[in-house]
Amino acid sequence: MGFRAAVAGASGYAGGEILRILAGHPEIEIATVTAGSNAGALLGAHQPHLRSLAGRTLAETTPDTLSGHDVVFLALPHGQSGPLAAQLGDDTLVVDCGADHRLADAAAWERFYGGEHAGTWPYGLPELPGHREALRSARRIAVPGCYPTAVSLALVPAFAAGLAEPDVVVVAASGTSGAGRAAKPNLIGSEVMGSVSAYGVGGVHRHTPEMVQNLSAAAGGPVTVSFTPTLAPMSRGILATCTAKARPGVTAAALRDAYETAYADEPFADLLPEGQWPATAMTLGANTALLQVALDEAAGRVVVVAAIDNLTKGTGGGAVQSANLALGLPEELGLTTIGVSP
Ligand SMILES: NC(=O)C1=CN([C@@H]2O[C@H](COP(=O)(O)OP(=O)(O)OC[C@H]3O[C@@H](n4cnc5c(N)ncnc54)[C@H](OP(=O)(O)O)[C@@H]3O)[C@@H](O)[C@H]2O)C=CC1
Ligand SMILES: CC(=O)N[C@@H](CCC(=O)OP(=O)(O)O)C(=O)O
DSSP: OOEEEEEESTTSHHHHHHHHHHTTOSSEEEEEEEESTTTTSBGGGTOTTOGGGTTOBOEEOSHHHHTTOSEEEEOOOTTSHHHHHHTSOTTSEEEEOSSTTTOSOHHHHHHHTOSOOOOOOOBSOTTSTTHHHHHHTOSEEEOOOHHHHHHHHHHHHHHHTTOEEEEEEEEEEEOGGGGOSSOOGGGSHHHHTTOOEEOSTTTTOTTHHHHHHHHHHHHTSOOEEEEEEEEOSSSSOEEEEEEEEEOTTOOHHHHHHHHHHHHTTOTTEEEOOTTOOOOGGGSTTSOOEEEEEEEETTTTEEEEEEEEOTTIIIIIHHHHHHHHHHTTSOTTTTOOOOOOOO
Protein backbone atom coordinates (compact mmCIF):
# COMPACT_ATOMS: atom_id res chain seq x y z
CA MET A 1 0.00 0.00 0.00
CA GLY A 2 1.46 3.34 -1.04
CA PHE A 3 -0.71 5.97 0.67
CA ARG A 4 -2.31 6.27 4.11
CA ALA A 5 -5.80 7.75 4.24
CA ALA A 6 -8.13 9.18 6.86
CA VAL A 7 -11.87 9.38 6.23
CA ALA A 8 -13.76 11.96 8.30
CA GLY A 9 -17.55 11.53 8.46
CA ALA A 10 -17.09 7.78 8.23
CA SER A 11 -20.47 7.09 9.88
CA GLY A 12 -22.35 8.99 7.12
CA TYR A 13 -23.43 8.06 3.63
CA ALA A 14 -20.67 9.80 1.70
CA GLY A 15 -17.98 8.61 4.13
CA GLY A 16 -19.36 5.07 3.90
CA GLU A 17 -19.13 5.14 0.11
CA ILE A 18 -15.55 6.42 0.18
CA LEU A 19 -14.68 3.57 2.56
CA ARG A 20 -16.44 1.01 0.35
CA ILE A 21 -14.27 2.12 -2.58
CA LEU A 22 -11.03 2.43 -0.58
CA ALA A 23 -11.54 -1.06 0.90
CA GLY A 24 -10.82 -2.39 -2.61
CA HIS A 25 -8.18 0.18 -3.58
CA PRO A 26 -4.74 -1.36 -4.14
CA GLU A 27 -2.70 1.76 -3.31
CA ILE A 28 -4.63 3.53 -0.54
CA GLU A 29 -4.77 2.10 2.95
CA ILE A 30 -7.56 3.14 5.34
CA ALA A 31 -5.57 4.21 8.40
CA THR A 32 -8.11 6.30 10.33
CA VAL A 33 -11.90 6.70 10.41
CA THR A 34 -13.54 9.57 12.30
CA ALA A 35 -17.04 10.80 13.11
CA GLY A 36 -18.93 13.43 15.13
CA SER A 37 -21.53 12.35 17.67
CA ASN A 38 -20.71 8.70 17.00
CA ALA A 39 -16.99 8.97 17.82
CA GLY A 40 -16.02 6.07 20.03
CA ALA A 41 -18.44 3.64 18.36
CA LEU A 42 -17.45 0.75 16.11
CA LEU A 43 -17.70 1.47 12.38
CA GLY A 44 -19.62 -1.78 11.97
CA ALA A 45 -22.53 -0.33 13.95
CA HIS A 46 -23.00 2.39 11.29
CA GLN A 47 -21.72 0.77 8.10
CA PRO A 48 -22.72 -2.88 8.50
CA HIS A 49 -22.04 -3.55 4.79
CA LEU A 50 -18.31 -2.81 5.22
CA ARG A 51 -17.48 -6.14 6.80
CA SER A 52 -13.69 -5.96 6.62
CA LEU A 53 -13.76 -2.63 8.49
CA ALA A 54 -16.45 -3.49 11.04
CA GLY A 55 -14.04 -3.64 14.00
CA ARG A 56 -12.54 -0.17 13.42
CA THR A 57 -13.29 2.43 16.09
CA LEU A 58 -14.52 5.86 14.99
CA ALA A 59 -12.12 8.51 16.32
CA GLU A 60 -13.04 12.13 16.98
CA THR A 61 -12.70 14.48 14.02
CA THR A 62 -9.84 16.79 15.02
CA PRO A 63 -6.70 18.15 13.32
CA ASP A 64 -4.72 15.75 15.53
CA THR A 65 -6.56 12.60 14.43
CA LEU A 66 -6.44 13.68 10.77
CA SER A 67 -2.79 14.78 10.61
CA GLY A 68 0.01 12.47 9.48
CA HIS A 69 -1.93 11.01 6.53
CA ASP A 70 -1.12 11.26 2.83
CA VAL A 71 -4.76 11.92 2.00
CA VAL A 72 -7.71 13.06 4.10
CA PHE A 73 -11.24 12.66 2.77
CA LEU A 74 -13.71 15.02 4.45
CA ALA A 75 -17.35 13.87 4.27
CA LEU A 76 -18.64 16.36 6.82
CA PRO A 77 -21.41 18.95 6.96
CA HIS A 78 -20.75 22.25 5.19
CA GLY A 79 -18.49 24.66 7.05
CA GLN A 80 -16.15 22.10 8.58
CA SER A 81 -13.49 21.65 5.93
CA GLY A 82 -11.81 25.08 5.92
CA PRO A 83 -10.77 25.16 9.59
CA LEU A 84 -9.63 21.52 9.49
CA ALA A 85 -7.68 21.89 6.24
CA ALA A 86 -5.96 25.02 7.58
CA GLN A 87 -4.37 22.85 10.25
CA LEU A 88 -3.24 20.14 7.85
CA GLY A 89 -0.05 20.92 5.95
CA ASP A 90 0.31 20.91 2.19
CA ASP A 91 2.00 17.54 2.48
CA THR A 92 -1.51 16.18 3.09
CA LEU A 93 -3.95 15.99 0.16
CA VAL A 94 -7.37 17.13 1.41
CA VAL A 95 -10.42 16.02 -0.58
CA ASP A 96 -13.58 17.77 0.56
CA CYS A 97 -16.99 16.32 -0.29
CA GLY A 98 -18.73 19.38 1.15
CA ALA A 99 -19.67 22.51 -0.74
CA ASP A 100 -17.41 25.05 0.97
CA HIS A 101 -14.78 25.41 -1.75
CA ARG A 102 -16.69 24.61 -4.96
CA LEU A 103 -17.72 28.10 -6.01
CA ALA A 104 -15.41 30.80 -7.31
CA ASP A 105 -18.07 33.51 -6.95
CA ALA A 106 -18.16 34.71 -3.33
CA ALA A 107 -21.41 36.61 -3.90
CA ALA A 108 -23.12 33.46 -5.17
CA TRP A 109 -21.83 31.59 -2.13
CA GLU A 110 -23.23 34.16 0.27
CA ARG A 111 -26.58 34.21 -1.55
CA PHE A 112 -27.12 30.45 -1.62
CA TYR A 113 -25.28 29.24 1.48
CA GLY A 114 -25.01 32.31 3.70
CA GLY A 115 -21.96 33.29 5.72
CA GLU A 116 -18.48 34.06 4.53
CA HIS A 117 -17.03 32.32 1.48
CA ALA A 118 -14.18 30.01 2.50
CA GLY A 119 -12.28 30.29 -0.81
CA THR A 120 -12.01 28.17 -3.93
CA TRP A 121 -10.19 24.87 -4.36
CA PRO A 122 -9.43 22.94 -7.57
CA TYR A 123 -12.71 21.43 -8.72
CA GLY A 124 -12.84 17.64 -8.75
CA LEU A 125 -14.49 16.88 -12.07
CA PRO A 126 -11.62 15.71 -14.33
CA GLU A 127 -13.90 15.43 -17.37
CA LEU A 128 -14.34 19.21 -17.57
CA PRO A 129 -11.95 20.92 -20.01
CA GLY A 130 -8.60 21.69 -18.33
CA HIS A 131 -9.53 20.20 -14.98
CA ARG A 132 -7.62 16.93 -15.20
CA GLU A 133 -4.29 18.71 -15.55
CA ALA A 134 -5.07 21.07 -12.67
CA LEU A 135 -5.96 18.13 -10.42
CA ARG A 136 -2.60 16.42 -11.01
CA SER A 137 -0.82 19.05 -8.92
CA ALA A 138 -3.65 19.78 -6.46
CA ARG A 139 -3.22 19.51 -2.68
CA ARG A 140 -6.81 20.56 -1.98
CA ILE A 141 -9.80 19.29 -3.97
CA ALA A 142 -13.46 20.38 -3.87
CA VAL A 143 -15.63 17.42 -4.86
CA PRO A 144 -18.59 18.69 -6.93
CA GLY A 145 -22.18 18.50 -5.76
CA CYS A 146 -24.03 15.45 -6.98
CA TYR A 147 -26.54 17.26 -9.20
CA PRO A 148 -23.86 19.53 -10.74
CA THR A 149 -21.80 16.43 -11.59
CA ALA A 150 -24.66 14.98 -13.63
CA VAL A 151 -25.70 18.28 -15.21
CA SER A 152 -22.17 19.43 -16.09
CA LEU A 153 -21.30 16.13 -17.73
CA ALA A 154 -24.61 16.33 -19.60
CA LEU A 155 -24.29 19.83 -21.04
CA VAL A 156 -20.63 20.92 -21.11
CA PRO A 157 -19.92 19.17 -24.45
CA ALA A 158 -22.82 21.00 -26.15
CA PHE A 159 -21.55 24.37 -24.89
CA ALA A 160 -17.90 23.59 -25.56
CA ALA A 161 -18.80 22.71 -29.17
CA GLY A 162 -20.85 25.89 -29.60
CA LEU A 163 -24.10 24.02 -30.20
CA ALA A 164 -26.25 25.49 -27.41
CA GLU A 165 -27.61 28.89 -26.47
CA PRO A 166 -27.14 29.94 -22.82
CA ASP A 167 -30.67 29.00 -21.82
CA VAL A 168 -30.79 25.79 -19.78
CA VAL A 169 -33.62 23.92 -18.07
CA VAL A 170 -32.89 20.94 -15.80
CA VAL A 171 -35.29 18.63 -14.00
CA ALA A 172 -33.52 15.95 -11.99
CA ALA A 173 -34.66 13.14 -9.73
CA SER A 174 -32.49 12.05 -6.82
CA GLY A 175 -32.58 9.11 -4.46
CA THR A 176 -32.99 9.88 -0.77
CA SER A 177 -29.35 9.19 0.18
CA GLY A 178 -28.53 12.54 -1.46
CA ALA A 179 -29.93 14.20 1.62
CA GLY A 180 -27.57 12.42 4.02
CA ARG A 181 -28.30 10.10 6.89
CA ALA A 182 -29.88 12.52 9.37
CA ALA A 183 -33.68 12.14 9.51
CA LYS A 184 -35.67 14.92 7.80
CA PRO A 185 -39.48 15.31 7.81
CA ASN A 186 -39.84 14.82 4.04
CA LEU A 187 -37.62 11.74 4.15
CA ILE A 188 -39.62 9.59 6.53
CA GLY A 189 -40.28 6.26 4.81
CA SER A 190 -44.01 6.62 4.35
CA GLU A 191 -43.60 10.16 2.95
CA VAL A 192 -41.09 9.02 0.33
CA MET A 193 -42.42 5.65 -0.75
CA GLY A 194 -44.73 5.57 -3.78
CA SER A 195 -44.33 9.25 -4.57
CA VAL A 196 -42.05 11.65 -6.46
CA SER A 197 -41.97 15.20 -5.12
CA ALA A 198 -40.39 18.46 -6.21
CA TYR A 199 -38.38 20.61 -3.79
CA GLY A 200 -36.06 23.61 -3.98
CA VAL A 201 -38.20 24.99 -6.84
CA GLY A 202 -37.81 28.42 -8.41
CA GLY A 203 -34.06 28.89 -8.67
CA VAL A 204 -33.34 28.51 -4.96
CA HIS A 205 -31.49 25.19 -4.84
CA ARG A 206 -27.87 25.71 -3.76
CA HIS A 207 -26.51 23.61 -6.61
CA THR A 208 -27.80 26.12 -9.17
CA PRO A 209 -24.79 28.48 -8.99
CA GLU A 210 -22.43 25.52 -9.33
CA MET A 211 -24.16 24.48 -12.55
CA VAL A 212 -24.07 28.08 -13.79
CA GLN A 213 -20.35 28.24 -12.99
CA ASN A 214 -19.47 25.08 -14.92
CA LEU A 215 -21.71 25.69 -17.92
CA SER A 216 -20.72 29.35 -18.22
CA ALA A 217 -17.05 28.35 -18.27
CA ALA A 218 -17.73 25.93 -21.12
CA ALA A 219 -19.88 28.45 -23.01
CA GLY A 220 -17.41 31.27 -22.58
CA GLY A 221 -20.16 33.56 -21.27
CA PRO A 222 -23.04 33.63 -18.80
CA VAL A 223 -25.55 30.77 -18.91
CA THR A 224 -28.88 30.82 -17.10
CA VAL A 225 -30.06 27.60 -15.47
CA SER A 226 -33.58 26.85 -14.29
CA PHE A 227 -33.14 23.83 -12.02
CA THR A 228 -35.88 21.77 -10.41
CA PRO A 229 -34.81 18.87 -8.20
CA THR A 230 -37.20 16.07 -7.33
CA LEU A 231 -37.01 13.35 -4.72
CA ALA A 232 -37.65 9.80 -5.93
CA PRO A 233 -38.48 6.71 -3.87
CA MET A 234 -35.09 5.01 -4.25
CA SER A 235 -32.01 5.04 -2.07
CA ARG A 236 -29.38 5.93 -4.70
CA GLY A 237 -29.20 7.51 -8.12
CA ILE A 238 -29.77 10.73 -10.03
CA LEU A 239 -31.52 11.00 -13.38
CA ALA A 240 -31.05 14.51 -14.80
CA THR A 241 -33.03 15.62 -17.85
CA CYS A 242 -31.20 18.65 -19.19
CA THR A 243 -32.22 20.84 -22.12
CA ALA A 244 -30.66 23.88 -23.73
CA LYS A 245 -31.88 26.02 -26.61
CA ALA A 246 -30.17 24.79 -29.78
CA ARG A 247 -28.06 27.19 -31.83
CA PRO A 248 -29.55 27.83 -35.29
CA GLY A 249 -28.56 25.17 -37.80
CA VAL A 250 -27.52 22.53 -35.27
CA THR A 251 -28.14 19.00 -36.55
CA ALA A 252 -28.69 15.79 -34.61
CA ALA A 253 -25.55 14.35 -36.23
CA ALA A 254 -23.39 17.30 -35.14
CA LEU A 255 -24.77 17.02 -31.63
CA ARG A 256 -24.01 13.33 -31.34
CA ASP A 257 -20.59 13.85 -32.82
CA ALA A 258 -19.77 16.47 -30.15
CA TYR A 259 -20.54 13.99 -27.36
CA GLU A 260 -18.76 11.09 -29.06
CA THR A 261 -15.66 13.27 -29.39
CA ALA A 262 -15.84 14.70 -25.86
CA TYR A 263 -16.19 11.35 -24.14
CA ALA A 264 -14.33 8.97 -26.48
CA ASP A 265 -11.40 8.62 -24.07
CA GLU A 266 -13.18 9.26 -20.79
CA PRO A 267 -13.23 6.21 -18.51
CA PHE A 268 -16.24 7.37 -16.50
CA ALA A 269 -18.50 9.21 -18.97
CA ASP A 270 -20.31 6.96 -21.45
CA LEU A 271 -22.46 8.06 -24.35
CA LEU A 272 -24.90 5.17 -24.79
CA PRO A 273 -25.63 3.67 -28.22
CA GLU A 274 -28.34 5.48 -30.15
CA GLY A 275 -31.80 4.58 -28.94
CA GLN A 276 -30.72 3.51 -25.45
CA TRP A 277 -31.61 5.89 -22.62
CA PRO A 278 -29.87 6.14 -19.24
CA ALA A 279 -31.53 4.76 -16.13
CA THR A 280 -30.23 5.00 -12.59
CA ALA A 281 -30.32 1.21 -12.20
CA MET A 282 -27.74 0.88 -14.99
CA THR A 283 -25.00 2.55 -12.95
CA LEU A 284 -25.68 1.86 -9.27
CA GLY A 285 -22.39 1.40 -7.44
CA ALA A 286 -20.42 2.28 -10.58
CA ASN A 287 -18.40 5.44 -11.11
CA THR A 288 -19.86 5.96 -14.56
CA ALA A 289 -22.08 8.77 -15.82
CA LEU A 290 -24.35 7.39 -18.55
CA LEU A 291 -25.51 9.86 -21.18
CA GLN A 292 -27.79 10.08 -24.20
CA VAL A 293 -28.49 13.05 -26.47
CA ALA A 294 -31.25 14.07 -28.82
CA LEU A 295 -32.20 17.15 -30.80
CA ASP A 296 -35.83 18.19 -30.27
CA GLU A 297 -36.21 19.91 -33.62
CA ALA A 298 -39.78 21.12 -33.07
CA ALA A 299 -38.88 22.82 -29.79
CA GLY A 300 -35.41 23.82 -30.96
CA ARG A 301 -33.73 22.30 -27.92
CA VAL A 302 -30.80 20.05 -27.20
CA VAL A 303 -31.91 17.29 -24.82
CA VAL A 304 -29.40 15.33 -22.74
CA VAL A 305 -30.29 12.74 -20.12
CA ALA A 306 -27.64 11.73 -17.58
CA ALA A 307 -27.72 9.01 -14.94
CA ILE A 308 -25.21 8.71 -12.11
CA ASP A 309 -25.05 7.08 -8.71
CA ASN A 310 -25.09 10.14 -6.44
CA LEU A 311 -22.90 8.40 -3.87
CA THR A 312 -20.39 6.97 -6.37
CA LYS A 313 -19.64 9.31 -9.32
CA GLY A 314 -21.65 11.96 -7.46
CA THR A 315 -19.47 11.84 -4.30
CA GLY A 316 -17.24 8.99 -3.13
CA GLY A 317 -16.16 7.68 -6.54
CA GLY A 318 -15.55 11.18 -7.86
CA ALA A 319 -13.52 11.93 -4.74
CA VAL A 320 -11.30 8.87 -5.24
CA GLN A 321 -10.97 9.54 -9.00
CA SER A 322 -9.64 13.05 -8.32
CA ALA A 323 -7.47 11.84 -5.42
CA ASN A 324 -5.89 9.25 -7.73
CA LEU A 325 -4.87 12.04 -10.10
CA ALA A 326 -3.46 14.21 -7.32
CA LEU A 327 -1.52 11.28 -5.85
CA GLY A 328 0.01 10.45 -9.24
CA LEU A 329 -1.89 7.17 -9.49
CA PRO A 330 -3.81 5.87 -12.52
CA GLU A 331 -7.14 7.74 -12.53
CA GLU A 332 -9.25 4.57 -12.63
CA LEU A 333 -7.54 2.73 -9.76
CA GLY A 334 -10.01 1.17 -7.30
CA LEU A 335 -13.02 2.37 -9.29
CA THR A 336 -15.46 0.29 -11.28
CA THR A 337 -17.68 0.91 -14.27
CA ILE A 338 -19.66 -2.23 -13.44
CA GLY A 339 -23.05 -1.52 -11.88
CA VAL A 340 -25.30 -3.58 -9.62
CA SER A 341 -28.57 -4.81 -11.09
CA PRO A 342 -31.43 -5.45 -10.57
N1 LIG B 1 -25.12 12.18 0.20
C1 LIG B 1 -24.73 12.58 -1.02
O1 LIG B 1 -25.20 12.08 -2.06
C2 LIG B 1 -23.68 13.65 -1.15
C3 LIG B 1 -23.09 14.24 -0.05
N2 LIG B 1 -22.14 15.21 -0.25
C4 LIG B 1 -21.54 15.92 0.88
O2 LIG B 1 -20.85 15.04 1.76
C5 LIG B 1 -20.91 15.52 3.09
C6 LIG B 1 -21.49 14.43 3.98
O3 LIG B 1 -22.79 14.13 3.51
P1 LIG B 1 -23.55 12.80 3.91
O4 LIG B 1 -22.61 11.69 4.09
O5 LIG B 1 -24.65 12.68 2.95
O6 LIG B 1 -24.13 13.22 5.36
P2 LIG B 1 -24.47 12.26 6.59
O7 LIG B 1 -25.42 13.03 7.42
O8 LIG B 1 -24.87 10.92 6.12
O9 LIG B 1 -23.07 12.13 7.35
C7 LIG B 1 -22.48 13.21 8.00
C8 LIG B 1 -21.18 12.77 8.65
O10 LIG B 1 -20.57 13.91 9.25
C9 LIG B 1 -20.34 13.65 10.64
N3 LIG B 1 -20.50 14.88 11.40
C10 LIG B 1 -21.63 15.61 11.54
N4 LIG B 1 -21.39 16.70 12.31
C11 LIG B 1 -20.09 16.63 12.66
C12 LIG B 1 -19.24 17.44 13.44
N5 LIG B 1 -19.68 18.56 14.04
N6 LIG B 1 -17.94 17.07 13.58
C13 LIG B 1 -17.49 15.95 13.01
N7 LIG B 1 -18.24 15.13 12.26
C14 LIG B 1 -19.52 15.47 12.10
C15 LIG B 1 -21.36 12.61 11.01
O11 LIG B 1 -20.90 11.93 12.16
P3 LIG B 1 -21.91 11.35 13.28
O12 LIG B 1 -22.74 10.33 12.60
O13 LIG B 1 -20.97 10.76 14.27
O14 LIG B 1 -22.68 12.51 13.81
C16 LIG B 1 -21.38 11.75 9.76
O15 LIG B 1 -20.30 10.86 9.76
C17 LIG B 1 -21.80 16.78 3.07
O16 LIG B 1 -20.98 17.92 2.98
C18 LIG B 1 -22.57 16.60 1.78
O17 LIG B 1 -22.97 17.81 1.26
C19 LIG B 1 -21.74 15.59 -1.49
C20 LIG B 1 -22.29 15.04 -2.60
C21 LIG B 1 -23.35 14.06 -2.52
C1 LIG C 1 -32.01 14.40 -2.30
C2 LIG C 1 -31.32 15.58 -1.66
O1 LIG C 1 -31.80 16.15 -0.71
N1 LIG C 1 -30.15 15.96 -2.20
C3 LIG C 1 -29.38 17.07 -1.69
C4 LIG C 1 -28.17 17.35 -2.55
C5 LIG C 1 -27.08 16.40 -2.41
C6 LIG C 1 -25.83 16.90 -1.71
O2 LIG C 1 -25.36 16.29 -0.81
O3 LIG C 1 -25.27 18.04 -2.13
P1 LIG C 1 -24.18 18.87 -1.29
O4 LIG C 1 -22.93 18.09 -1.32
O5 LIG C 1 -24.05 20.15 -1.99
O6 LIG C 1 -24.72 19.03 0.08
C7 LIG C 1 -30.16 18.35 -1.71
O7 LIG C 1 -30.94 18.57 -2.62
O8 LIG C 1 -29.87 19.18 -0.86
